[in-house]
Amino acid sequence: MVQINFKDVAKRYADGTDAVRSLNIDVRDGEFLVMVGPSGCGKTTALRMVAGLESITGGELVAGNRVINNLAPRDRNFAMVFQNYALYPHMTIFENIAFPLECEGVAKAEIKKRVEHVVGMLDLEPHLYRKPKSLSGGQRQRVAMGRAVIRRPHAFLMDEPLSNLDAKLRVQMRSEITQLQHDLGTTTLYVTHDQVEAMTMGDRIAVMNKGVLQQVGTPLEIYERPLNMFVAAFVGSPSINLLSARLERTGDGVICVVGEQRFGIGATPELEAWIDRGIVFGVRPEDVSLRSDAAGKGATLKAEFVLSEMVPPEQLVHLDLGADVVVAATEEFDGDGTPRNLQNGKIIARIPSEYAISPGTGEWAIRKGHFFDPANGALIASVRFDLN
C-alpha cells in the first residue's frame, strides 16, 4: 500500500483549457478517498493522471515518496476500474481476471490459484469460462473488481464504477466495494458525481469544481462545515437554502435581516465585520422546523406553507418566505453584496412525516445556519441558534 500526494498538480490541454488547477491532496495510506463534483470538474482527469493515462502539465504527483509524473502506467502498480468496466470482450472471465498476472509473468499454477481465490471472494465461480457479454451489469462490475484486486496493487483507482448499475444494485455494490476495500486496506481513490456515493463510501471526500479543489474532509465535516457556498450547495439533498441577507446592529445585539423579516443571531465575533453589509445566509432543510418543535429561543422566520412531499419517515415542506430572497450557489453579486438575480422566496424544510401542517402562514424555527461571503462564497461562520 502507498500514500499518494498531489503537489500543485495541474493539467492544461493543448487548447489552453485548464482541467485541473494546482491540486493539493494527500491521500493517506489505506484511505478511501472519494473525489466528487459536477461533470467537467476535473475529477476524472485527476484520477487518470494518477493512473498515468493523462500527462501531468504542472506540479508533482508522489506515490510512496517517489515522484511518478513520468512513470509509465504499467510501472505504477495501480489497478483501475473503469466506468464501462473495459473488460476484454474476447477473453473469458478467467482470462480477464488473470490478465494482470499474465503481464507480470506469474506461473500458470499460481495464476489459477489466485484467480480461484478472487473468484470465490466475488461470487463469480459459475461464470469463470463465460465471456463478459453474457454477464449482467453487476457481474461485470465484480469481474472488473476482481481484475483490480488480483494483483494486490499499491492503490485502486475507480472511475464512477457504479454509474452503469440500476439503483438497487448500486446500493448493494456500494457496500461490497467499501467492505472489500476495508478488508484489503488498499489505498483507494474513487471518483463519482453522486454525493450519496461519496458520503457513504469515503473515509474522506474531496469536493472539486471547475478544476479547483474546494474542500477535503470527512463526510461529516463537509456536511456540517462546508468551506464555501459551492460545497454547501453540492452536498446534501435537497440542497441547502441560500438566502440573501443583511446584518444590522440593534440594542439587543446583531440581527439578521432576510427580506422584511429579522431575527437575532447572538454574539458571533466573525460576523462583526459584516454588519450593514450584504451576506448570504444558508440553512439546510433539516435545520428548519416547526416553531413548537424547536428547543430554546432560536431564530424564527414566517413562511407560508406551499406543499409537502411525503418521503416517509420524512416530508419535504415547501415554504414561501413572501419575498424574493433565495439565491443560487452560482449567483453573482454586486460589490456591496447585493445579488444580481433573486430567484424567488421558496425554501424547503425537512421534518418528520407524521407532522401535519396547517395551511397558511406559520412560524418556522431555524436551528442552525451558515453565513457566506457573497464576493467569493467563502464560509464566514456557522451559527447554532438554539444555543443562543
Next chain:
Amino acid sequence: MSDSRYGPKELVREALLICVAIVWCAPFYFLVMVSGKSDTDVFRAPLAWPEEFMFDNFRRAWAGTNRVTLGEALINSAVVTVATVAILILVGSITAYAVTRARATSREWIYIFFVFAIITPWQLSVVPLYTSFRQMGLVGNQLGIIILFSGLLMPLAVFLYVGFLRAMPMEYEEAAEVDGAGRWRIFFRVVFPLLTPVTATVAVMTGLIVWNDFFMQLIFLTGSDVQTLPISIFGFVGEYAARWNLVFAAVCVALAPIIGFYVFAQKELIRGFSGGIKN
C-alpha cells in the same frame, strides 16, 4: 386476408428478385456447359446444351500448361495468396495501430500517404517495378510476387484497419496499460483480437484481388515453374487456337476454393463490413 403480409406487391417483388438471381446465375450455367463440350461443339453451338458432357475436359485441363499442372498452379496461387494476406494482416494492422494511436502529428500525413497510394493505379508503376525486381532476382519466383502484392495492397489494408481502429474505444488499451501490459502485449493480446471482423474483411478483399489478378502475375510469373492459376488458364489460349472448353473447365477448378471459402466465412465477412465491437 388483409392481415396477410404476403400481398401482390410482395409477389411482384419476389418474382423480380428471382429474375435477377437467374441473370446472376447465367454465367455459371455457361461456364459449366462450355467446360463440358467437345473441341468442335464449343464453336458450333457455344450456348447450347452439350450432346455429351465431356468429363475428359477436366482431366485435360488438370494437366495444365507450360509444364505446370493445374494442381501445382492451384498450390502456387494458394501460397502466394495466403502469404500475401498474412503479411498484409500482420504489417497492415500494426501500421494502422501506429497511425491511429501515435501522438505525433505526422500520423495524419502518413495516413494521407496511404490513401493516395490506394487511388494510384498499379499499372503506372509496372515498368520501374519490373526493372528493379529483375535486378534483385525477384521476377519469376514466389517471394517476388508476394512482396509485390504485399506492397501494392498495403494501403488498402491500412485504410480498412484505420477506419475500424478509429471507431474502437481506447478503454481496452488503457485498461491493459494499467494492468501492466507493454505495447506489444497490448497489441497482440487485446487490440488484435478485437480487430477480428476487419481482419476478415481485409483477408477476403485482398485475398480475392491476389487470387484473381492476372496482369501482374502475367508480367512477373509467365514462363516460370511457379505460375499461378490465371497464368495457367491463360496458357490454353494459344497464338493460333483457343481451347475455350479447357479454359472454362480450368476456371471451374479455380472457382471451387473461393466459393468454398465464401460459404464458410460468410458470417464473419458481413460482420466485418458492418463493423463494431460487441462487449
